[in-house]
Amino acid sequence: MLLLVALSIVFSPFVVITETPENPHHKPPTPTLNYSTISLSPEHVPYFLNNNKRVAKRCRLDPLCPFKDALQDLSFCWGYEKNCDPEKRFSYPMCTKADSGWARSLDAAQELFWKQADFGYVKERLSELKTLCKATRPGDSSLKCCSHIRFCKATNLYLDLRKPRRSHERYKEDFIQAGEIGGHCKLNKEALVGEGDHKSPLQSW
Structure with a gap:
């Protein structure tokens, strides 16, 4: 009986836990991009990533990217992009009254304002x-x-x-020469x- 106990102790499985000494030259992982340069409000980050596919791809592959939540839905757009879904764009003006002098309906007033004072203006300029x-x-x-x-x-x-031309003429159009x-x-x-x-x-x- 004692022999069986001894054999069971000798051949029983066991785990040896070893500690790897710290490598003084080991550097902690660093982000692949300097994300601090993306100084945006959190709600604007998805719009930025949608327009910067390369940054979005690197963020998706980088475990240290702080914008993982913003990657969940990259369909948000500002409104000037070619494939921007109107329901996903950043904002759209809401009018409560239309002046018949420049718009015939609320929808026309909102569309006109968007094209003249919102991202619709940017979209038209980019198309030109x-x-x-x-x-x-x-x-x-x-x-x-x-x-x-x-x-x-x-x-x-x-x-x-290097040689700016100075004069007392208020509206000078030939400041830059050939x-x-x-x-x-x-x-x-x-x-x-x-x-x-x-x-x-x-x-x-």
């Missing part, structure tokens, strides 16, 4: 964008503007401001001049 200076290779300059050059988006253009602005792209000069019909001196209101 046309390339005025086309890049021919990666890293080149580019210039895109909407109608009447009310809004432009440029990359890698330069302004030479050769003081440029880049490396194919300029459609006729289109650029044709869109300048709403040009006026820079003014301070």
Whole structure:
């Protein structure tokens, strides 16, 4: 009997717990992105991620991403996106009365306000964008503007401001001379001049 007890003790399974000494050179995991640069209100984060698919993808794969909750539904949109569902857009004006002088109904008044003072205005301007200076290779300059050059988006253009021209003239339009602005792209000069019909001196209101 004692032999059986001894054998059972010798051959019984057991677990050895060992502690791995801490590696002084081991670095704790770090986020793949600097999420502190996304300084947004929490309710705005889903809209941001919907418009920045690359950031959303990296956040989804990063266990340290603080915006996991915002990834649950990326159908929210501001309203200017091409595929934005009207029911998912950020906001829509609510009118209680329509002035017959500029809108025939409440629906028309709300739509007009949205297009003139909300993200609908942004949507229309983006739809007007046309390339005025086309890049021919990666890293080149580019210039895109909407109608009447009310809004432009440029990359890698330069302004030479080393010799500013100062005068007492209030509304000066020739502050920048030929050769003081440029880049490396194919300029459609006729289109650029044709869109300048709403040009006026820079003014301070």
